[in-house]
Amino acid sequence: MEEIYETLPDTIREVDVLILGDSRELIVPCGSTLGGGSSIKLMMYSRTQQSDYNSWNVPGWSAEDMTPYLRKLETYHGPGPRTFHGFNGPINVFGGTYRANRSGSHFVQAAGNIGYHEIENLTSLDANNGVQRALKYTGTDGTRQDAASRYSILSSRVEISEPACRCKLASKRVIFDNKRASGLEYRPNPKLVVVPSGALGIPSILERSGLGNPEDMKKAGVDVVADLPGASENYQVHHLLDETIDAIVGGRLDAGEPIQESAAILGWNAMDTTCKIRPTDAEVAALGPDFQALFPGDPYLAPALQYFTVGLDRDDKAKFTTGFFSDIQGVDIKKHVWAYKKQGEIFRRMETYRGELPILHPPFSPESPATLIQLNDEPAPNVMDIVYTLEDDQVIEDYARAHVETTWHSLGTYKMGPREEISVIDAKLNAYGVEGL
Numbered sequence: 030m031e032e033i034y035e036t037l038p039d040t041i042r043e044v045d046v047l048i049l050g051d052s053r054e055l056i057v058p059c060g061s062t063l064g065g066g067s068s069i070k071l072m073m074y075s076r077t078q079q080s081d082y083n084s085w086n087v088p089g090w091s092a093e094d095m096t097p098y099l100r101k102l103e104t105y106h107g108p109g110p111r112t113f114h115g116f117n118g119p120i121n122v123f124g125g126t127y128r129a130n131r132s133g134s135h136f137v138q139a140a141g142n143i144g145y146h147e148i149e150n151l152t153s154l155d156a157n158n159g160v161q162r163a164l165k166y167t168g169t170d171g172t173r174q175d176a177a178s179r180y181s182i183l184s185s186r187v188e189i190s191e192p193a194c195r196c197k198l199a200s201k202r203v204i205f206d207n208k209r210a211s212g213l214e215y216r217p218n219p220k221l222v223v224v225p226s227g228a229l230g231i232p233s234i235l236e237r238s239g240l241g242n243p244e245d246m247k248k249a250g251v252d253v254v255a256d257l258p259g260a261s262e263n264y265q266v267h268h269l270l271d272e273t274i275d276a277i278v279g280g281r282l283d284a285g286e287p288i289q290e291s292a293a294i295l296g297w298n299a300m301d302t303t304c305k306i307r308p309t310d311a312e313v314a315a316l317g318p319d320f321q322a323l324f325p326g327d328p329y330l331a332p333a334l335q336y337f338t339v340g341l342d343r344d345d346k347a348k349f350t351t352g353f354f355s356d357i358q359g360v361d362i363k364k365h366v367w368a369y370k371k372q373g374e375i376f377r378r379m380e381t382y383r384g385e386l387p388i389l390h391p392p393f394s395p396e397s398p399a400t401l402i403q404l405n406d407e408p409a410p411n412v413m414d415i416v417y418t419l420e421d422d423q424v425i426e427d428y429a430r431a432h433v434e435t436t437w438h439s440l441g442t443y444k445m446g447p448r449e450e451i452s453v454i455d456a457k458l459n460a461y462g463v464e465g466l
């Protein structure tokens with residue numbers, strides 16, 4: 030395990046030009062270990078909206094087609110009608126062994142005050158514009174529900190060494206016998222070659238193997254086996270502003286204590302509420318005609334700059350950029366500014382609210398109604414929506430550009446769909462232009 034861990038990249042680093050004349054490196058964290066992201070993820074339970082599945086427009090992969098599999102993977106311990114969920118799957122979905130109930134309830138109440146009411150089952154695939162007390166990928170004892178242990182990869186010693194071997198051998202490239210995938214370095218002639226290396230790992234491995242954008246492969250000296258330009262397109266990840274005020278990081282809590290006591294707080298991920306919200310029609314209109322023309326739709330409208338491509342060896346730096354805030358219409362940044370204001374209106378109405386944290390607050394001018402406030406013992410009285418000026422909008426925008434981070438949910442490379450839409454795999458997950466992969 031240790032050896033494998035050390036041979037895989039921990040993070041993918043990216044240099045993005047976010048502010049004119051300045052540049053900042055954004056990091057996409059990924060789980061470079063057995064179980065991948067599921068071994069380090071935040072355990073937050075959510076499901077894709079049905080419109081997302083249906084937008085793939087691939088027979089056999091609609092929301093209706095996917096629902097039996099969504100049920101099959103879970104043992105659901107949450108609220109809501111049983112029709113939407115599964116009760117015999119390997120992954121437990123549970124409310125957690127610990128919750129910060131007071132602030133959670135205040136959030137639900139405050140969101141309700143501005144029209145986002147509590148929805149019992151926000152994961153019904155079409156529920157929207159509501160909040161829910163969050164569920165987690167944890168067992169009823171608070172244990173992480175990771176892919177490696179829940180799918181029994183670790184159930185016997187023999188099986189431990191098998192996926193471990195594959196991880197290591199897969200790490201360079203797929204071998205082709207003419208157009209047929211025939212092995213992963215030292216494992217010749219299997220019936221089928223599967224490369225489960227995640228949205229970040231797959232493009233590099235397959236481009237090193239000759240499947241990808243011919244231009245990029247030529248530059249890297251790789252012979253073309255299949256011309257699949259989509260391999261280095263369509264990468265998507267979403268952005269957020271985030272800051273940790275963690276008791277362990279802050280030195281207020283020794284991590285050893287809760288571990289020794291098997292404390293219930295170990296089953297907590299500090300996310301007690303979750304929500305899905307969209308701008309209203311009036312808000313969309315206020316964001317301008319460019320935004321209106323493109324909404325609702327794919328929020329990642331900056332594909333021209335998003336790609337991930339080949340390096341000659343596994344440790345070579347990938348050519349990679351998220352494309353955050355780079356679309357000329359400014360739709361991506363406008364969405365972020367809208368979300369900043371909206372979450373502020375919820376927090377300002379929480380009974381627990383006592384003002385903003387200076388380290389997390391954009392530097393509005395002291396005259397702005399959005400300027401930093403700190404309250405003493407009482408929540409804010411008679412809260413009205415802040416009316417932001419154009420200058421305030423600019424402050425939020427600059428702050429977002431300077432502080433935005435990536436959010437761990439990489440997807441989209443090696444896209445499934447018709448080949449003419451520069452997709453890379455078909456509805457049966459076979460790569461176009463070759464066999465057995």
Ligand SMILES: Cc1cc2nc3c(=O)[nH]c(=O)nc-3n(C[C@H](O)[C@H](O)[C@H](O)COP(=O)(O)OP(=O)(O)OC[C@H]3O[C@@H](n4cnc5c(N)ncnc54)[C@H](O)[C@@H]3O)c2cc1C
Nearest residue numbers: 061062065066067070071072073196199200226227230437
């Ligand atoms: C910090 C973090 C927090 C997250 N929080 C949540 C959350 O709360 N809720 C949620 O639903 N999702 C969350 N996610 C996202 C979720 O973990 C991923 O979407 C999911 O794990 C993707 O699964 P995957 O199988 O596609 O790829 P991965 O889980 O990335 O698995 C890819 C595997 O391939 C291996 N690999 C890569 N390159 C090579 C190579 N060259 N050779 C051999 N092996 C290779 C990797 O080591 C890894 O084991 C989080 C992710 C991260 C990183």
